[in-house]
Amino acid sequence: MTKVIEMPKIKELEKVVYNPKIKKLPSHDTDFKIMRIEIEENYTRIDFIYCNGRFAWVQIDPKSFIRPVGSQNKYPLMKAQGIPLTPKKHFFNNVNETLYYTLYFAALPKGVTEIDIIEKESNTPGHNYFNFYGVSMERISKGRIEVGN
Numbered sequence: 001m002t003k004v005i006e007m008p009k010i011k012e013l014e015k016v017v018y019n020p021k022i023k024k025l026p027s028h029d030t031d032f033k034i035m036r037i038e039i040e041e042n043y044t045r046i047d048f049i050y051c052n053g054r055f056a057w058v059q060i061d062p063k064s065f066i067r068p069v070g071s072q073n074k075y076p077l078m079k080a081q082g083i084p085l086t087p088k089k090h091f092f093n094n095v096n097e098t099l100y101y102t103l104y105f106a107a108l109p110k111g112v113t114e115i116d117i118i119e120k121e122s123n124t125p126g127h128n129y130f131n132f133y134g135v136s137m138e139r140i141s142k143g144r145i146e147v148g149n
Helices: none
Strands: 002-006 015-018 022-024 031-039 044-051 065-068 075-081 098-105 114-118 132-136 144-148
Touching: 031 132
Parallel strands: none
Antiparallel strands: 002 144, 015 031, 022 132, 031 044, 044 098, 065 075, 065 114, 075 098, 114 132
């Protein structure tokens, strides 16, 4: 006999995206990864992994924001964990040290499929920012699990 188990329902405004595809990463001599993006009714949480490469310190601008690709709407940074806000700095002790940090932004509207994560948009030579362009927000798969007896 086969038993069908329905997957739990996911609220329309709540979803989690693991290891999203990114069209353009920050241009540093480093290794960046977005571990997951979680969308809740009151916020958007983004968990990052950052390997410092040759850089000695990091910080995040408190004016950072996310925006849906193709939109001018900005959703501001509300909170940062694991990385200091400018002007404070996190200093690395070694080359290729890894930092895990989380940024919380205002909640995104329903139906967003791709976002940009912007610390600061600037073309000033010698200034590097945590800007990620074209980050996929594709919904996790929902479905049924069949368990046989």
